[in-house]
Amino acid sequence: MKHTYAPIGLYSLCKPLLFRIPPEKAHKLSLRALGLAGSLPPARYVLKRFFSPDTQSLSLFGHTFINRIGMAAGYDKNAQALDGLEGMGFGHIEVGTITPKPQKGNPNPRVHRLPQESALVNRLGFPNDGLDIIAKRIESYCNRRNKRYSGPRPILGINIGKNKTTANAQAYLDxxxxxxxxxxxxxxxxxxxxxxxxxxxxxxxxxxxxxxILTPILDIRQKSASHVPILVKLSPNLEHNTRTGMIQKLVEWSVDGVILSNTTKTSHPWEGGKSGAPLHDATLSLIQETRSRFPNLVIIASGGIGLDGDLQTFIEAGADLIQIWTALVYRGPYLLRRL
Ligand SMILES: Cc1cc2nc3c(=O)[nH]c(=O)nc-3n(C[C@H](O)[C@H](O)[C@H](O)COP(=O)(O)O)c2cc1C
Known part of the structure; x- marks a missing residue:
């Protein structure tokens, strides 16, 4: 079925203005605004008052999530707007993708809107400030957050990858x-x-x-005091048998869960990864199928989520948590209360 994302509330007025700005610039602007709003207590209150969804907490891999809605990876790659995203009421926020060394990513333009489809195509290629800088930024956010209050807080996921210049044979080291x-x-x-x-x-x-990749990581985890949960984010373009075989192995290795899925590969009208409404039905089927095969696996749904009532739809399909990204661009921040 073809789905489209209509803007919600006052965002109907802002969206045409934002859509006059090139997509990556508009994104940077929204990140800056969120970063600024998050740094000011009254603005943080406003974010919470207007956008924060109902809290229906749940426990999952040793953490309490205040709700099941998360900000997907790639929105705040460099951990610059965590206070603002927290203010909006996300139950979890996934920072990254972070690579060991900083890198610029692919040349511009590298993000495109497809408004007729309520979609985006990006070929960013992991531009990020690198492990050292972002880790320090995250640590300073955690200190601020702990000083603010000791109450419920968003769960912080960190998404990691490899540098472009690292050969696949050495990727495990990254x-x-x-x-x-x-x-x-x-x-x-x-x-x-x-x-x-x-x-x-x-x-x-x-x-x-x-x-x-996982053997050294699981080994480090086993020897460390903190048993940090590990998830693997997979592509929606995998063959059925490859995907289920791989998930079976992940379960055997005690990996905690999967994120299904990432953007889908496209070459028309632009080369890159497509996200947004066209992914909705495929993600839903993938969640249903994966849940029926792996009843105890933690599954985070990502890809085309953003229609009114989608939270329930995806939970009924078998997701434990959902993540959004592209729908936020088309529908605006009131979306969290509509899901
Ligand atoms: C501009 C952009 C950048 C993204 N960057 C990343 C990334 O760095 N790492 C990652 O795992 N996923 C990244 N994603 C994928 C999203 O996290 C998400 O899985 C995907 O967009 C599907 O969800 P959506 O349809 O709600 O956007 C990116 C998506 C977009 C649109």
Whole structure:
């Protein structure tokens, strides 16, 4: 079925203005505004008062989530707007993708809107400030947050990847480095092997490659005091048998869950990863199918989520949590209360 995302409330007035600005600039602007709002207590109150959804908490892999709605990876890649995203009432926020070394990503323009489809196509290629800088930013956010109050807070996921210049044969070292530095500051860590915009990254989606990446990480986790949950984010473009075989292995290795899925690879009208409304039905089927095969696996749904009532729809399909990204661009911040 073809779905579209209509803007909600006052966002109907802001959206045409925002859509006159190139997509990546508009995104940077919204990040800056959220970062600023998050740093001012009265503005944080306003965010909470207008956008924050009902709290219906749940316990999952040792954490209490205040609600099941999360901000997907790639929105706040560099951990610059965590206070603002917290103010909006997200139950969890996934920072990243972070790579060991800073990198610029692909040349511009690298994000496009497809308004008729309520979709985006991006080929960013993990631009980010690098592990050291972002880890310090996250630590300083955690200190601020702990000083503010000791009450419920969003769960902080950190999504890690490899640098473009790292060959696949050495990729496990990049994941290991990120994991080692971030394991004590993250509430969960996502191994991202599914972005279509880093050459050959998706070739890491095999039992053999994942074993090479996960063995040292699981070993470090076993020896450390904190048992940080580990998730793997997969592509929606995998063959059925490859995907189920891989998930079966993840379960055997005691990986805590999966994120289904990332953007879908496209080459028309632009090369990159497509996100938004066109992914909705495929994500739903994938969640239903995965849940029926793996009744005890933690599943986070991502991809095309953003219609009114989608939270219930995806929970009934078998998701434990949902994440949003593109729908926020088309529908605005009131979306959290409509899901
Ligand atoms: C501009 C943009 C950048 C993204 N960057 C990342 C990223 O760095 N890491 C990642 O795992 N997913 C990234 N994603 C994928 C999202 O996290 C999400 O899985 C995908 O967009 C599908 O959800 P949606 O249809 O709600 O947007 C990005 C998505 C967009 C639109």
């Amino acid at each position: 994941y290991k480095e990120c994991f080692t530095r971030l394991k004590d500051v993250a509430d969960y860590i996502t191994i991202n092997v599914s972005s279509p915009n880093t050459p050959n990254l998706r070739a890491l989606q095999s039992e053999e490659e994942l074993e090479k």
